[in-house]
Amino acid sequence: MSLSEEQVGQIAYLARLSLSSDELQSNTKDLNSILSLAEQLAQIDTDNITPMAHPLHMTQRLREDKVTEEDQSESFQEIAPQTGKRHYLVPTVIE
């Protein structure tokens, strides 16, 4: 199975990336060769094997439900591309 340029364009869009037609061509080739590498996985018998999500099989640690973070909004917003009235600004979404 291999991906078409159209499919690669769609994947790029889902990841919010836009590709020029040259990039689309080279990425289609590269993604297909990476996926054919991944096809090797199909050769392995993994029946009854549990997926490994954490190398130490640890579960999420729980902690007391209290606020531990300090308010650092000012220093965080200092490095933002655009802010106003303590909000992050983006182009108008709703007129």
Add this chain to the structure above:
Amino acid sequence: MSIHNKTIAQLSQGLKAGDFSSVELTQHYLDRINVSNLNAFITVTDELAMKQAQAADDKIAKGTGNILTGIPYAHKDIFCTNGVKTSAGSKMLDNFISPYDATVSHKLNQADLVMLGKANMDEFAMGSSNENSYFGDVKNPWNENKIPGGSSGGSAAAVAGRLAPFATGTDTGGSIRQPASLCGITGLKPTYGRVSRYGMIAYASSLDQAGPMTQTAQDAALVLNVMAGFDEKDSTSSERDVEDYTTSLNDSIKGLTIGLPKEFFSEGLDDEVASQVMAAVKELETMGATIKEVSLPNSAYAIPTYYIVAPCECSSNLSRLDGVRYGYRCDDPKDLEDLYLRSRSEGFGEEVKRRIMIGAYALSAGYYDAYYLKAQKTRHLISEDFKKAFKDVDVIMGPVSPTTAFDLGSVKDPVSMYLADIYTLSANLAGLPGMSIPAGFSQNLPVGLQLIGNYWSESKLLNIAHQFQQQTDWHTQTPEEKG
């Protein structure tokens, strides 16, 4: 001996004895960085370094310092550093002045270390050659036409080129061990969860682990003592107590059983690399170790497994970089979607985009089972192989990289680049600690020996490496002397 060829342990003695001050030492390294061609640093923090050095000298004078007080280092530009640009090698974060410190940065500051600057790296730690940095290629100090390895290429070049006594690195699929091997230094990737990932810009969160890159195993133990430890800010950090990694360095290795996986010495491994690695193993045998063949039957699948798992995690981690709260934003976005699309397309480099797309595809509905879930299951099998092998042996050894450093610009096809990660990926997939130590040369380029230990066996690995370094002098050779 030139001061920059001294190890941390030697520099520490010199500082304490008053042979030189931290200010003098720091200035010496800054001068060397200034005239270096290696492009090992993205940012040189000279003013901050001199301030930290002065403060360290004050402590040493008062006798309140510790063993690392006043030692300079290069910090991989993936660790957030309060008030200092933290780029992760990307245009996306070229303007990112971190508003906070990573836990590792905080710990290094608390230990009175002196940060010389932020080391160059492959963009978001994705790469094996340091050719994926927005800030340009890093050169190998042994031959400036060669790659230093990646992704911690700037860190490795800085230590090998004697621009810093040590550097920090991170290793997701070999990014500490492979550049350490190709640059002829000592590098340690600890067990997953040993060093906090808080403030370390995430690539693949279930694989990322930070560690020291040094001249010697003894130095690596000194630095790991500072870096390691439980951190409540990292939910995957281990609560296990931290040992003093220096205490067992001098233990004898008599009776040690070394496992050599047959799969690590098959097709694709350069003959000269193989013979240097075997010579190093033989050396350990004369020191009292026993050698045994083991098998890691699924290790060949580490490549497809890693190149599904890591891109999936990266596509999720890097979705936060959207031009809204920090980092690069495109000029004049016409609407929100245009802002996302252009900020990400202009801000990310080729390899990063490629991995994001692979991840987005492998996680998408209809393909999740065939790729991501399948890779997670294979990951389990790879980890079980190690479990079996460690029933019979104390440590596994083999090559780090199939070849020595290749020419800059010579590998253009992504899959060919991925295939060279064959020996390092499985330790990350299993979460095991791994090390690379200098084991010889092939055509004047360094060859590394890889050590993979069982979980939490950092002390054992450092002990073996230290004992090896007492009997060999590969780790003391420098590019300057060779040149």
